[in-house]
Amino acid sequence: MPETAHALLADGTTVRIRPGGPADHDAVLRLYEGMSPEHLRLRFFVASHRSAEQAAARVSGRAVPGSSRSVRPGGAGYRALLAEHGGHLVGIAEYETANPDSPDTGTVTAEISLAVNDHWHHRGVGTLLLEHLVSAARAAGVTAFTADALAENHEVLKVFADLGLSTARRFDGAVVQCVVQLAPSDSYLASVELRGRTADVASLRPLLRPESVVVIGAGRKPGSVGRAVLRNLCTGSFTGRLFAVNPNAAAVLGVHAHPDLTSLPQVPELAVLAVPAAQVPVVAEECGKLGVAALLTVSAGLDAAQARALLDTCRTHGMRLVGPNCLGLANTEPDVRLDATFAAAHPAPGTAGVAVQSGGVGIALLSGLARLGVGVSSFVSLGDKYDVSGNDLLQWWECDGRTDLALLHLESFGNPRAFARTARRVTRRMPILTVDAGRTEAGRAAAASHTSAAATATMTRQALFRQAGITATRSAGELLEAAALLHSQPLPAGTRVAVVTNAGGAGVLTADACAEAGLSLPPLGTDLIDEVLAVLPQGATATNPVDATAAVSEEQLRACVRLLAASSRVDAVLVALVPTAVAAATGDALVRSLTRPHPRPRSSGGTPLPDRHRGRPVAAVLLDQDLPVRLLPAEEGTVPAYADPQAAARALAHAAARARWLAQPTGTVPDLDGVDPARAHAAVEAYLDRHPEGGWLGPRECAELLDAYGIRQLPWAWAETEDDAVLAAERLKGPDGLVVLKAHWPGLLHKSQEHALHLDLRGDAQVRAAYRDFEVRFGHLMTGVVVQPLAPRGVELFAGVVQDEIFGPLVLFGHGGTATEVLADHAARLAPLTDHDVHALITSPRCAPLLFGSGGGGGGGPVDLEGIEQLLLRLSQLASDLPQLAEADLNPVLARPERITALDVRVRILPRRAQDPYLRQLRRLRGRP
Structure with missing residues (x-):
């Protein structure tokens, strides 16, 4: 583990985890002296000041009082980890191996102890310290922890039991001896992830559900970013208390302005920083000292030193951070109505969670979702993503009770492995869609091996998306196309599509688009063809695509689509419509055939068909519509309509891929x-x-x-002389008597390109000739040859x-x-x-x-x-x-x-x-x- 780390407690509080050392004696002593006699007794089995002095001495490496023994902090077999908040010690965990110098027997045990400040119980301090102690112990080769606890110390026994590691207990009178096996397991990872999710969601509450917000840098001049954020908070009807800080104005947009943070009537939960980059670290420090819980930094242009100072301040004071260099964030929950963005329009309320790194992409997605009528549950522009990431937002949406569709635009990944684990879990509850940004990167320039040449950044990112079940699209437009179908229609069971059209050319275009997207157009079968033709005008064909002809009526088209959607021969139906001058029904009427209830069709024998179509998606291709995609309001839900058959086919292919992933x-x-x-x-x-x-x-x-x-x-052999090569060839030759010689020297990678390979060698003479050839050409480099049978x-x-x-x-x-x-x-x-x-x-x-x-x-x-x-x-x-x-x-x-x-x-x-x-x-x- 790193020397110092910051992590979240169960209630979202940030603590610093670091190794103990000589300078910590007094702090450790104060921790124990501040504990109640009862807690001291549970920790040491006796309420003794001497025990506290011994514990402080052990952490700091001083001589133990009353003994000449001392322990070197961080030395062989001993480790102490401290948890701090605001510079104060709130917990300590230690381990010490009984036999650090003994030979490796494959099993190394260490005795552990744990203590938490009385005022910090039930917040996860002890569990978090133990997780970090487990990591440090594993790295040091420790395989098990042992601990003795009083049987009445239910809290510490529960901490051990709930870790997720295999734990055994043995009762010895009033004492319980616990043995915790440190071998990693799926159950431990699941337990850690659950604790992490609880802590993460709690830490995001001040960002996304704040009860009070202050905008720092809200100017009087129209066009300023801070003013725009304040305006959106006001016009968006934020339900909490709203403050502004501006030393040069009495009020901004009707909001009373305070000269500085200390003048505010209360400490706000969320502070929006819209100040010049040079002021950001100073203002952030003021927020931290005041007790602000979270920062939204829309300011841009921070240099490396300012960036480090900003994040260090947030970690020191336990503030979660969105940004910098971002558009802002929003939460459309009715009891929150938070729009802390400088976008031109408020996000429409809905059920899509959106997280982006690019503000421009964010505006495009918000606009597109509004046109679709989907709306957003919450929106976060991550910007430079110093702290809060896409992984955080996925966990929030998983738990917020509103989000059923997640849209991401991520240009980088801070912890892809954690993101993948979260996404695998979340995408089984809701679709996660992303734009695969940066596909044209050159990859690894001057790649040394075939592997590194093949492993481009694009391939790596796409592997992450596939394994996590994420729907990866190539553009923001394609993302919205897929979102429209996934939001409005059930998933197809497979890739078989029936295409219906009122114009043969449109059907051909749609069929081509399906094939290019990896979908298939299966034959419909004689019985289904007869039933379809029975409901269509004379002259129609039903070979898939189904050409309903320009004379098709609204009722006929509705009956046709209903028959196809109820058939087990197809998994989805695409209806491609064009306006014609000879249509028996207007274009709007044909569209209504897709959005109004379909009368239950009857089979050729007159028996009503079962109502199975609800499990199959239906989408439209309207070649004359202006918008790339829209959702047509229907009696039950909506139907996606696309201007381009390729867009419709791509969306269906994404839905089929998601269904396939979920079925695994x-x-x-x-x-x-x-x-x-x-x-x-x-x-x-x-x-x-x-x-x-x-x-x-x-x-x-x-x-x-x-x-x-x-x-x-x-099989192979190493030879450094000609004679060695001949002997190895004789020993390794196969039934055909042929061998291969490969020259070797440090750094040689592509033997064929260097002509450092001789094949089909038979007999001593050919082996000697090959070896001598290598010596002549590579003698100054070659360290030997590898001999193998052909x-x-x-x-x-x-x-x-x-x-x-x-x-x-x-x-x-x-x-x-x-x-x-x-x-x-x-x-x-x-x-x-x-x-x-x-x-x-x-x-x-x-x-x-x-x-x-x-x-x-x-x-x-x-x-x-x-x-x-x-x-x-x-x-x-x-x-x-x-x-x-x-x-x-x-x-x-x-x-x-x-x-x-x-x-x-x-x-x-x-x-x-x-x-x-x-x-x-x-x-x-x-x-x-």
């Missing part, structure tokens, strides 16, 4: 046998001891890592990992060989992979049919699919266990029916530290001093 089980990360993380860690640490800056591993070191995770390689024929695949510093490890899979980058046939998922992620990886590349026996496969049948699954799962765990693994490149991987074998392996190691996914802490500024 959650997925689990399988347990693997034959995995030895300790061996892998030892190999990596040994390499970094020799190469502190990191680098590319040699063949032996690569083999050591792969062996530790049970990843099969083609591999049999099979499907050449590519598997690799890139460790992204923000997103974590990304596993890639696809077509391999020398042309892997040219073909660019790769799929990617973020680790750790679940069983469903692995299935998606294997089936997504274009080469997937080869693996199932189509068009070859090194034996004519399917390759060893279970072997591919194991390879990818083991790569995933290798990368998850080793943050130092910067990239791994297995290319080619030979896939045959009997086994999967890596033929060539490259691994790069960097000196990196692991990030604990279980640790609750507020985000830090990246790239700031």
